[in-house]
C-alpha cells in the first residue's frame with residue numbers, strides 16, 4: 001500500500017524541473033546556506049586528526065575512518081537512489097551498489113557526457129589538505145565518528161555546488177550556442193572560461209557568503225546590544241575565501257570540462 005501511494009504521488013507531482021539561468025543561480029544561492037551551516041557544524045569539533053589517519057583505524061579496511069564513513073554512507077545512499085539524481089556525484093563511484101528504489105523521472109537536461117565529469121577526487125584532497133586547517137581548531141576530543149559525519153555532509157554540499165556547474169554551463173550553452181560552439185570545436189579552454197565568467201556575479205556571491213557566515217554563525221546572547229562583542233563560530237572571511245579560491249574556480253572548471261564534451 002505504501003508503495004502504491006508513493007508511485008501515485010510521484011506521477012502526480014512530477015512536472016519536470018525547469019533549469020534557467022535564474023533558477024540555477026537561485027539553487028546556488030540556497031546551497032550557500034547549506035555550505036555555511038556545514039562549516040559551522042564541522043567547526044564544532046576540533047581537528048580530530050585520528051579521523052584522517054593512514055588506515056590503521058578500521059581492521060580490514062585500508063583507508064581512514066573518514067573514508068570508511070564516506071564509502072559506506074554513499075553505498076547506503078546509492079541503494080536508496082541518491083545518485084539517480086544528475087545533481088549528485090559520489091566521491092567513490094567505484095563499486096557503488098545499484099539503487100533499489102523505483103526510479104524518479106528526473107529531468108534529462110544535461111548532455112549524456114555529463115556523468116563523466118566528476119572532480120570529487122580533487123575536492124577531497126583540497127578539503128582535507130587545505131580547507132579544514134583554515135577553520136577548525138587543533139585538538140582531539142575523541143568524536144571521530146561525529147567528525148566524519150559532519151565532514152561527509154559538508155563535502156557533499158561543496159561537491160553538489162561545484163558540480164552544479166554542469167547545469168550552469170548547459171543553460172549558458174543553450175542561451176548562446178552560436179558563441180560557444182566555435183570555442184568548443186577549437187577546444188579553447190581560455191575562451192570558454194572568459195565567455196562563461198561574470199565577475200560581478202562572483203563578487204556578489206563572495207559578499208553574500210561572508211554575510212551569511214556572519215548572520216548564521218554569530219554567537220547569540222541575550223545582551224548582544226554591543227556589536228563589537230559579537231563573535232562567530234566560523235571566521236566569515238574564511239567562508240568568503242573558500243568561495244573565492246576554491247568553490248567558484250572549481251565550478252568554472254566543471255563548466256569548461258562539461259562544455260568541452262557538449263558537442264560529442
Ligand SMILES: C=C(O[C@@H]1C=C(C(=O)O)C=C[C@H]1O)C(=O)O
Nearest residue numbers: 168196197198201202205248251
Ligand atoms: C555560476 C556561474 O558562473 C560563473 C561562476 C560563478 C560561481 O561559481 O558563483 C559565478 C559567476 C560566473 O563567473 C554564474 O554565472 O552564475
